[in-house]
Amino acid sequence: MGLIKSIGRLFGAKSAPVAIDTPEKLAAALGAGYETVTGQTISTTRAMQMTTVFGCVRVLAESVGMLPCRLVKETGRERETASGHRLHQLINMSPNGYMTAQEFWELLMVCLCLRGNFFAYKVWAMGHVVELLPIDPGSVKPKLGDDWTVTYEVTFRDGSKRTLTQDDIWHVRLFTLDGLNGLNPIAYARQAIALGLSTEEHGSRLFTNGAVTSGVLATEQQLSDEAFTRLKDQFHGEHMGTANAYKPMILEMGLNWKPISLNAEDSQFLETRKMQRDEICAIFRVPPHLVASLEKATFNNVENLGLAFVNYSLVPYLTRIEHRIRVGLLSEKDRANHYAKFNAGALLRGDLKGRYESYGKGIQWGILSPNDCRELEDLNPRAGGDVYLTPMNMTTNPEAGNNEN
Known part of the structure; x- marks a missing residue:
């Protein structure tokens, strides 16, 4: 729609x-x-x-x-x-x-x-x-x-x-x-x-x-209007912008460059x-x-x-x-x-080694089946892979309770 x-x-x-x-x-x-x-x-x-x-x-x-x-x-x-x-x-x-x-x-x-x-x-x-x-x-x-x-x-x-x-x-x-x-x-x-x-x-x-x-350009001499304009245009044209960074300055008439900012x-x-x-x-x-x-x-x-x-x-x-x-x-x-x-x-998910170690413990303790792990890895199931294991030393014994009574 x-x-x-x-x-x-x-x-x-x-x-x-x-x-x-x-x-x-x-x-x-x-x-x-x-x-x-x-x-x-x-x-x-x-x-x-x-x-x-x-x-x-x-x-x-x-x-x-x-x-x-x-x-x-x-x-x-x-x-x-x-x-x-x-x-x-x-x-x-x-x-x-x-x-x-x-x-x-x-x-x-x-x-x-x-x-x-x-x-x-x-x-x-x-x-x-x-x-x-x-x-x-x-x-x-x-x-x-x-x-x-x-x-x-x-x-x-x-x-x-x-x-x-x-x-x-x-x-x-x-x-x-x-x-x-x-x-x-x-x-x-x-x-x-x-x-x-x-x-x-x-x-x-x-x-x-x-x-x-x-900074500033300083000199003890007095610049004429024409010299000031020429110097300003030359400085802006040749020393402004990143493309002109670190170019050497040619100074005349006793001019000195004095940085003033941090x-x-x-x-x-x-x-x-x-x-x-x-x-x-x-x-x-x-x-x-x-x-x-x-x-x-x-x-x-x-x-x-x-x-x-x-x-x-x-x-x-x-x-x-x-x-x-x-x-x-x-x-x-x-x-x-x-x-x-x-x-x-x-x-x-961790790295390959960590995942496989985790899968191994999950299968060992019956938490996961092999096919559960294969599904997590986007793999097709295999025959007999749906069985959940039970460790023999962890199997419950219902008869033990009856004997105690």
């Missing part, structure tokens, strides 16, 4: 909410700006121009996007993939006609990281959600009524507005102060981001004006940039080594840093999304024994 046709037909509106299906539309959708003490107005698109912000958002979005999400049916103690359920196809393969599941989860994470909220219109058919259509977060205003029901005021491109319910809108949000609206990380961290952008701008201007230290390292410029990079990583809870800051990463701790990223950075997002899938996309009947689950196992 096409995006514009489905929304327009269901709403009866002339124009549909903005569909985020191109980079340009995504850039236009990501929010208004926030004033800072540096004088810069920080918007989400402006924040993304800072390499650390871009890197953190990209790491989080692509990490979640690469994880398979499946719908699980629970029957007693048995769990199996509900591959026949319509929702499983949406969250595992394609939530709509123009996006893959990976693209959809990446977009969801981008909206959470830059806006704190993600909205999608739910297309229902025969009691099941059959399509999820992303909506510009800036065009939706959640409201909590006096009767504790949630409504969403959606603004269309033609300026018209519609009030929809939770049956129509799927809302995923970050942690909140009011229980309804997710906090915007960019708005709350705008001062730190503005400082980081200001240091980048300072560095760019430094190298634009030349790699040599700024270099970048003396003014703590590089240290300031490092500090801002670490602060931005802390905002998004991304280990610095994942955005190419390897100062504190070693061969001894990089694996633990990776595990910490999964457990403390990704898992909160994953569980948040899983719960919203169960509450917002499943019918009341299916909600009782169905739930969504992201498989983060691929991110937790």
